[in-house]
Amino acid sequence: MARKSNSKQVILxxxxxxxxxxxAGHMSLDLVxxxxxxxxxxxxxxxxxxxxxxKAMITRLIEQFYVDREKKIKDLKKSGPGAFLKAGIxxxxxxxxxxxxxxxxxxxxxxxxxxxxxxxxxxxxxxxxEMLDSGLKFEPAEIVSLAADGLMFWELFRLSPFNxxxxxxxxKEMLRMIDQLEVEKE
Amino acid sequence: MARKSNSKQVILxxxxxxxxxxxAGHMSLDLVxxxxxxxxxxxxxxxxxxxxxxKAMITRLIEQFYVDREKKIKDLKKSGPGAFLKAGIxxxxxxxxxxxxxxxxxxxxxxxxxxxxxxxxxxxxxxxxEMLDSGLKFEPAEIVSLAADGLMFWELFRLSPFNxxxxxxxxKEMLRMIDQLEVEKE
DNA sequence: ATAAGTATACCGACTGGTCGGTTTGTTTGT
DNA sequence: ACAAACAAACCGACCAGTCGGTATACTTAT
Numbered sequence: 514m515a516r517k518s519n520s521k522q523v524i525l526x527x528x529x530x531x532x533x534x535x536x537a538g539h540m541s542l543d544l545v546x547x548x549x550x551x552x553x554x555x556x557x558x559x560x561x562x563x564x565x566x567x568k569a570m571i572t573r574l575i576e577q578f579y580v581d582r583e584k585k586i587k588d589l590k591k592s593g594p595g596a597f598l599k600a601g602i603x604x605x606x607x608x609x610x611x612x613x614x615x616x617x618x619x620x621x622x623x624x625x626x627x628x629x630x631x632x633x634x635x636x637x638x639x640x641x642x643e644m645l646d647s648g649l650k651f652e653p654a655e656i657v658s659l660a661a662d663g664l665m666f667w668e669l670f671r672l673s674p675f676n677x678x679x680x681x682x683x684x685k686e687m688l689r690m691i692d693q694l695e696v697e698k699e
Numbered sequence: 700m701a702r703k704s705n706s707k708q709v710i711l712x713x714x715x716x717x718x719x720x721x722x723a724g725h726m727s728l729d730l731v732x733x734x735x736x737x738x739x740x741x742x743x744x745x746x747x748x749x750x751x752x753x754k755a756m757i758t759r760l761i762e763q764f765y766v767d768r769e770k771k772i773k774d775l776k777k778s779g780p781g782a783f784l785k786a787g788i789x790x791x792x793x794x795x796x797x798x799x800x801x802x803x804x805x806x807x808x809x810x811x812x813x814x815x816x817x818x819x820x821x822x823x824x825x826x827x828x829e830m831l832d833s834g835l836k837f838e839p840a841e842i843v844s845l846a847a848d849g850l851m852f853w854e855l856f857r858l859s860p861f862n863x864x865x866x867x868x869x870x871k872e873m874l875r876m877i878d879q880l881e882v883e884k885e
Numbered sequence: 886a887t888a889a890g891t892a893t894a895c896c897g898a899c900t901g902g903t904c905g906g907t908t909t910g911t912t913t914g915t
Numbered sequence: 916a917c918a919a920a921c922a923a924a925c926c927g928a929c930c931a932g933t934c935g936g937t938a939t940a941c942t943t944a945t
Contacts, residue, residue: 538724538810541904552922563905623856624724624810630858637853638860651865652872656846659869663849667823670809672816674824679837683845686838727930738896749931
């Protein structure tokens with residue numbers, strides 16, 4: 514490699530920031546390049562098309578989810594059947610700037626070409642399978658999991674009516690429900 | 700009135716169909732006009748801007764939700780504290796072509812201008828308030844409600860991994876949980 | 886009754902601008 | 916020297932919105 518470069522990550526960050534600022538349907542390559550402090554040519558060198566850029570955004574989103582989930586699993590010293598579910602929920606309740614920006618990748622990709630979300634479907638499918646394989650009962654486990662997703666989606670569209678306190682209460686109740694599921698299993 | 704015309708509804712239907720076919724980020728006025736069997740000028744006459752069109756799509760989506768919910772409330776002859784919640788869930792599990800197309804309005808509006816979703820936020824806030832005012836406990840009621848939303852959103856992005864059988868099981872369990880909530884309240 | 890005037894509903898060519906992608910040229914590390 | 920990494924001007928397609936015009940119905944004055 515001629516010159517060590519982290520341009521790809523810088524550009525991906527810039528892309529998320531642009532989506533945040535101008536909306537998912539107005540993420541143009543020129544804006545992303547400017548935001549990243551790179552020329553159009555530099556962007557095209559790293560990502561040969563807009564689709565390639567969006568694909569990379571989705572890939573990074575998925576990888577980040579697995580990293581966050583893994584971190585949460587390690588935090589839970591007790592590793593019962595609900596570990597994957599709990600970790601997924603804790604991860605999705607984490608919402609620093611980085612996470613909320615990354616969610617916007619979903620909207621950007623969906624606006625340009627819904628097919629780009631296919632890897633996300635695969636990942637979600639795998640996550641669901643892991644949750645269920647650990648021995649939880651399908652329906653109640655899915656309801657808790659879907660509830661976390663629902664909240665995440667409302668926030669993704671910036672439509673959530675819940676304040677921090679309410680969010681926290683909901684999270685607590687979710688974790689309590691999972692504990693209950695684990696007890697019933699024994 | 701010079702001549703009765705239902706062009707507006709025809710155009711709104713066409714807009715939804717176009718979003719369905721080409722994706723939320725590629726809904727152009729020309730395509731909508733062509734789909735509706737109307738000229739560009741005819742479209743602009745009925746909706747003076749793209750924003751106006753998208754706003755009307757969101758408005759119709761909200762109104763349709765209330766209509767569907769009302770219908771479900773009437774179907775439930777027993778009207779316990781969980782009536783609004785149950786009706787909302789039953790309505791969101793209904794997914795004929797019309798409903799799933801209308802959901803796409805959210806993506807189209809969000810892609811063009813996220814601010815267009817403000818009325819949706821108001822409506823959702825009101826729906827949540829109505830559910831809670833009827834006397835249900837906040838956390839568990841919200842979890843069931845959010846789970847239905849979560850499933851709806853996954854389907855909106857066409858990422859749901861659940862088949863009809865699993866969907867039905869989840870719905871049944873949701874209704875059971877609400878019954879349980881009503882019993883505990885007495 | 887009817888011609889003139891007016892409002893509604895719609896048409897389609899055109900314009901200014903945006904955006905994805907290309908091409909060509911330049912710098913920089915090894 | 917040479918390839919990787921970028922810069923910058925440019926191209927063509929697309930697209931939102933404009934505008935002058937048309938057609939049909941409704942209203943009014945005679």
